[in-house]
Amino acid sequence: MTIQRMDNVAIVVPDLSAAIAFFTALGMEPGNSTPIEGVWADRTVGLEGVRSEIAMMRTPDGHSQLELTTYQHPEALGGEWANPAPNTLGLHRIMFAVDDIDDTIARLRPHGAELLGDVVNYEGVYKLCYLRGPAGIIVALAEQIG
Template sequence: MSIHMENVGIAVRDLEEAIAFFTDLGLTVLGRDTVRGEWASTAVGLDGNHVRIALLGVPDGSGQLELFEYLHPEAIEAAPTQPHEIGMHRVAFRVEDLDAALEIAARHGCRPVRGVATYEDVYRLTYLRGPSGILVMLAEQLGGTGD
């Protein structure tokens, strides 16, 4: 059996705010849609499932992020996931220039959770809280791009 990763989906409080954050970091909007109907309710397991979605891609084509804002049922606020909790954890991106990426994040009110660290002279990296409390890891590979 073959398997292929389609995307990572994240529910957000404000779709436009999340799109602005991730596109400023360098992702591109591949498409937008409003999804509802019996098929969506069945697939997701929520009666009356109705969401606005945006599919974003990274420039090198290595991954996609699906952001969705619930119109129905009403979204439920939850405490942001902590790094040591079981469950959906974070979305991670390798960036060419971590300092530049952090400047972009700061314009959206997003700053490192604690600080920037260096992992074995391989990566400079940090976790930050993005829109809707999304935990985002940004990492700059030291000594080259790793492509």
């Protein structure tokens, strides 16, 4: 038995509309949005009284998805996990291949994106960078140059 595919990565965000705008500016395509609640949701995630909304975002090739989630109840947790450093244990970052890294960064800045370091040339093969996206997640960008 093997897995069939990786279906999606979920990101909990405080502002669903802002996150949708960020990932749309990145070049992802908005999909379905739906409220999530009920006993099945409580039992699935192990919380009581879940009320949330999800919005699916697809890459243009249709092979990858993000599930953006905002919680009305119970309230989303932040605190010490907000804006984690790149060496924090757990989910490290998500990376996207882009055709023009400088243009992509320029499109994302109005949506709150901030570079963590610099755009670097990796051995003449890629231009790479890390930036901070919605809910403090780290989004890596890679442009193949060689």
